[in-house]
Amino acid sequence: MDFKPMSGRVLPRFSGVKTFFRLPHVGMNESYDVGILGVPFDGGVSYRPGARFAPSKVREFSSLGRGYHWSRGINVFDQLKVADIGDCPTVPISLEKSYELIEKHLSEVLALDKRVISIGGDHSITLPLLRAYHKKQGQKLNLVHFDAHLDTYPAAWGFEYHHGSFVRHAIEEGLVNGEGCIQIGIRGPLAGGDDLEFVNKHGLQVVTVDDVRDKGIKGVLASLRKLEGPTYLSFDIDCLDPVYAPGTGTPVPGGLTSYEVQKLLRGLEIKNLVGADIVEVSPPYDPSDITAITAVDVAFEILCLMASE
Amino acid sequence: MDFKPMSGRVLPRFSGVKTFFRLPHVGMNESYDVGILGVPFDGGVSYRPGARFAPSKVREFSSLGRGYHWSRGINVFDQLKVADIGDCPTVPISLEKSYELIEKHLSEVLALDKRVISIGGDHSITLPLLRAYHKKQGQKLNLVHFDAHLDTYPAAWGFEYHHGSFVRHAIEEGLVNGEGCIQIGIRGPLAGGDDLEFVNKHGLQVVTVDDVRDKGIKGVLASLRKLEGPTYLSFDIDCLDPVYAPGTGTPVPGGLTSYEVQKLLRGLEIKNLVGADIVEVSPPYDPSDITAITAVDVAFEILCLMASE
Amino acid sequence: MDFKPMSGRVLPRFSGVKTFFRLPHVGMNESYDVGILGVPFDGGVSYRPGARFAPSKVREFSSLGRGYHWSRGINVFDQLKVADIGDCPTVPISLEKSYELIEKHLSEVLALDKRVISIGGDHSITLPLLRAYHKKQGQKLNLVHFDAHLDTYPAAWGFEYHHGSFVRHAIEEGLVNGEGCIQIGIRGPLAGGDDLEFVNKHGLQVVTVDDVRDKGIKGVLASLRKLEGPTYLSFDIDCLDPVYAPGTGTPVPGGLTSYEVQKLLRGLEIKNLVGADIVEVSPPYDPSDITAITAVDVAFEILCLMASE
């Protein structure tokens, strides 16, 4: 099988059954290198739902995707065999069951020694994904985490697991190493000053928007911790300013631009990127489809990160 | 306290903190007759979420509500003391916990001998509401049920409780009497012919859109079972055609018009209407706000039903 | 000058500077029979503004207009010389000044013995229009009035003139004859039962939506008063159900369909139609442009009424 996108100069980009980047839709056992997996679950959101429709929307707009990265000088689809491996089974009305299904499904893919980019879903899906990666790697992971929020927050309404607590659980469960965590795009306001206690206690590196603007892209890149060992990248679309990502559950003004995100992703030095996700794209709140278009661009940059190791 | 809407000729209808029908927002213990209660939960939907925002949206558009019913010749707010009693606590990420909270909260209100119109939320909220009404009444209830769907469907993804199964559970739990059930606005397509087994077995009266059109409003009204004893009315906005209710989770073409709904609600003869709900209004899918406007009209007609007993 | 629409088979309908029905845009002194006049004023609305943009939007969608009326068997633009005579000057921030400007501007057109269809604007503009027509005719006018609302309402916030009081003022000022008034499409709810006092006292014929549905179109047409003398037609787009006219200031569920409106307009027998208006089209609330499309259709039917006398 030829894992290449259908060319838009052969079949128009609005044609055809929609798959990620117009790639073949295959079973998990096929001979691809990187599988793109939809994880359509938004049962962990606290405000606006809708991320369950993100895999479908990202598939649609990835029709506009192209493979040649100007500054890297590579065509990512020449470097990697990439495939659409469909959507993970989930249960929209049960976070617990969905956690179980997500961990199990991803584990099956990882058992085949594949790399996976997961398209969420809200940010609550990252915890079961990390559980599967951790089990596969047999060691704690590093985490490069783009977000407006720290996601180290306490239980809400008496419930531990929601879209704002995955980092806390990942560290408390020993999936991720606090010193191996870099959080980028973070900004306030917060519910309270104690929201910072967890990151301080566990030694996460927090890179705020102020840091990005004050140091510049190059300065920020230089300031990032050097990560050794397997690393996971979790990209919450709300790290971007709401104008670049209006379609999200809990938008926060004053965020990153899509250009800054491009430059940051291009400048990251990750030696062993075992997997990644893009979460919190909520199509019902995205009337101009800008959020979906941005998510496609982020997926492309992550693929290039994987191709450039 | 004067339980009257703020007049739009005194303070413009776009002014003021938004409450249902511009009524006072009060604690459950105040001396109103009918409380309007928001139940913002959409964790039971199978397709499009968003009904969690319905109480807020219905409050906004009920600013346009007025009290005098032309054909009944009454001002409902002269007949009944109506109040906004706020929103029921719910947990967006747990159907089980929300069921518990909803039943408990409504039970507290019912203990005060109030009548309540609940503004959902998706249709999964009706089951805990019915549990509270049943407990209060100490007997099985009749159910007048407007919907496109039978809501007698089996478990989905291994889960019993979702927005398409409340009628089945209500009958199986003994909350509602099958012979006391009237379902109006029902239509296909169905997943399979066996979807009709439950209604046939339990003897529910199913009034399809074809029935309404073939018999006419008067004919249909005459054909309805005469209900004795306490009756609950559950109004799923998707009984209406999608053009009258685009903002809903699972729209079905070929539905009722808002005029037909008005005539049906005006023609119902319910002697003991103990409570009601309006569910499945999903504001993110309602760009013209028509669904919310329709929901306000339905709430007004239900209030008039309560005032006219 | 040739007062014909630019043909869509010659120049595509999306081409060209937008005028009503792609007709020539001329000064008021040209040799047309019927002038279509924009009256972009919405300073009289009580809830949602935006009707100031209606002339522009109706111009845009009247590009889709065509001239041949199937059941009448005429091409209206062969019968009448119709022109776009631009917009009436108004002042968005002063109802008083706008009333003065509207009456003056229309009077100048009427002095040239033209007929005019005015495209509002909110319904408050009809009063100064009627003042000009009354002055020109030198006698009381009949009024055929399509609306959801009676527009006989009292002062609001201490102000007499607003978009819900033009009928009352027109009768009180002696512009219009109560017995010569027919109101079609009216429906509740009302603010109170006393809202009906004025129409009862002055003997207006009120045709509710119930009347239309109970009698049928033919029955309703037969029941209408025969009007002698000069007649004015004022068409508030909210006589239509909100699904046919979502873009309006104060939508009311349970209204007419566009087909019913077509049949009513086709069946009206008006011997001396001196002028007409279409009001309360509010483009900001019309995401599918259905309201504008409907308004164009109504304008076409009114032109045919004028051509068929």
Place this chain on the structure above:
Amino acid sequence: MDFKPMSGRVLPRFSGVKTFFRLPHVGMNESYDVGILGVPFDGGVSYRPGARFAPSKVREFSSLGRGYHWSRGINVFDQLKVADIGDCPTVPISLEKSYELIEKHLSEVLALDKRVISIGGDHSITLPLLRAYHKKQGQKLNLVHFDAHLDTYPAAWGFEYHHGSFVRHAIEEGLVNGEGCIQIGIRGPLAGGDDLEFVNKHGLQVVTVDDVRDKGIKGVLASLRKLEGPTYLSFDIDCLDPVYAPGTGTPVPGGLTSYEVQKLLRGLEIKNLVGADIVEVSPPYDPSDITAITAVDVAFEILCLMASE
């Protein structure tokens, strides 16, 4: 291969790569009975483009489709093996080339003795589709044609082939028999009275909206010509009123309701339905997705027509 839709009770309806009715996406050579084929071309429209995105949008919303037809008492997917056979190649910037590609592609499918429902695309695609069917059948076809427009119009801007002329060409090319044509949903206004000359000359049966309303559904069905021989059904979504189909290129007020369309499609007696299309769905103008939802319902009814022969 099992040609059944993925059940929404197994995998949520928002999950998975989107195919028509969640059916398998297969090559044209597979063992299905009826193939659903996207024809994404809108280069023939005179006003609003966008129908090129209809196959993608209809795929998305057909996730909500179900198979059991209440009044027929059948599950269509038990009767027929249906499949998504992808999109026909087209060239967005050349009508001529697209005509060639469409005729060729469909001919290849028909050579396999399949039936096909084509999802357009604008109405200009029907001509090359008919050319392929005619060639396959070796005789003139009957045509059941739902539309607001006659589509017998003359050349526009000097060009013969566009989305309003397919009926004229189909008759002039001998693909279709004038006496075998039934046009349903037609209404004015027209550009001129001469637009009726062609249908009069060639003896097409024109059923206007007035006819549907005056005779009722049953009366209209009884009045339809009995068609012998192979019949094609072309369904232009604009036969529906714009409120039921806002997302279309040239909307015309006063159209059919979706319920009327359902009843008409259920009542048609077509003995040899060789193929069908659904055209003029334009997603960019469909903010509530009602047009797409309606198109899915029409596709379901057409499948049932095929299953019920």
Place this chain on the structure above:
Amino acid sequence: MDFKPMSGRVLPRFSGVKTFFRLPHVGMNESYDVGILGVPFDGGVSYRPGARFAPSKVREFSSLGRGYHWSRGINVFDQLKVADIGDCPTVPISLEKSYELIEKHLSEVLALDKRVISIGGDHSITLPLLRAYHKKQGQKLNLVHFDAHLDTYPAAWGFEYHHGSFVRHAIEEGLVNGEGCIQIGIRGPLAGGDDLEFVNKHGLQVVTVDDVRDKGIKGVLASLRKLEGPTYLSFDIDCLDPVYAPGTGTPVPGGLTSYEVQKLLRGLEIKNLVGADIVEVSPPYDPSDITAITAVDVAFEILCLMASE
């Protein structure tokens, strides 16, 4: 009474009657420090109306608001007792009457020695607000004015008072001191070069977007006049670029980013901030709600300015 926002971790943010920042809705006499007041009036706009709906929309989105300011290290709701004091009475159809009502209502609040943040409304409301503040202070005020426009413009259509002239009137009436005026975010194009005469004559400090970009945030902050005495802050949302504030009456490309606004508001040194307003948010033109979200953020920063004196 406890003037704290309802926590989103206790009751979900989509729950409850909407008040500013989920604060208690109280009468003006309660023991709060800062009252947030809606001023729903848009009768002074020259182009797009809709700001009358801003208080309602800002209440809705301030549900997402949080209290802890990262760089200041304070929780504003621990520092100040803040309350929602409802909406000021206005008359949508009379600017004169609304001016009278606004000045009177605010004066009553100020007589209680409260600070107030007013949520407009269009910019014409600032003049009566300033009249009340000036009367209360008994001296001329300084004015920090964020805007795309100078708002020193002459009469329009013969009317002095509109949304583009409040600065001119405030200075001419002696409410504000020209040398105490700082205008930030200003940019062209202008109607003419003479639009600059007033600011030159009266010595206002005009900080254009070019100034902000050329000097940088720190440079601009350093260049601002040091203001002594009571200061008022008026924030027209159109100082932001239209992408950050599409929902406004008269958008101007090339404006500030929301990050720049945050940094400017954080860097302002105002010793005696007696009151503030946020105006020109027009929800009908804000399909992604970004403007409302931004307005909430600005309100938060202004509260922090008040808490940090």
Place this chain on the structure above:
Amino acid sequence: MDFKPMSGRVLPRFSGVKTFFRLPHVGMNESYDVGILGVPFDGGVSYRPGARFAPSKVREFSSLGRGYHWSRGINVFDQLKVADIGDCPTVPISLEKSYELIEKHLSEVLALDKRVISIGGDHSITLPLLRAYHKKQGQKLNLVHFDAHLDTYPAAWGFEYHHGSFVRHAIEEGLVNGEGCIQIGIRGPLAGGDDLEFVNKHGLQVVTVDDVRDKGIKGVLASLRKLEGPTYLSFDIDCLDPVYAPGTGTPVPGGLTSYEVQKLLRGLEIKNLVGADIVEVSPPYDPSDITAITAVDVAFEILCLMASE
């Protein structure tokens, strides 16, 4: 004739038949200096159509336009006599015929020694425009080209002429001089590395977004080639980031801001600007109208470039 915009202080900006900048709509023979010409053709797009509606939309929003350029200190309408010269005839269903009509129509205007700013239309219209300019000038033109794309791409689907190939054809046909080409705003991803071969071979100056950000506006301006001889400016709105221009056919993240575009246009030194176009504005994808507003601003800056030579 007085070629001045109607003042918004005399007639409100929402009033009147919409022309570019509220200028007189005149025949091509009138005594204006610069004509603004609509070219409503989108038959060359590969993905999202809709640019055919751009002239109409830009006319509407240019009502907000003003004439005084702050940093240049001129009122452009005092310097130049500008007029709306209507729309060029085109045929929506034929690129070939439209090319012929566009070249012919523009040639007629150029024969009158006018300058023209064309409002497209998709980018395929620039080739016939350049053919007319080249013929008029009798020599190769320079090209200043703002775009996200190089537009030097090969044939698509076997067709040479489409919206991504005009630069290649313009050079191959000898209309434009490769060394006289400056392309600004360009960015990836590309379909392949060979997409860069043409620009390398023909020596175009490519200024990427990275270049703009790395060198700054001043640095970039200084780096631009000095152009001698007649120069044409083609402005594809997608040079802007999608947040500033969501309404376009093929958006690409990471683009220019509207402020950067303003500064670039203000800093260009073009001695002999013979004509210009603004293309790829697609109103159906522009729910907040930001793209149209931006296009108006660009048109204003281009007029100032013409006035400042």
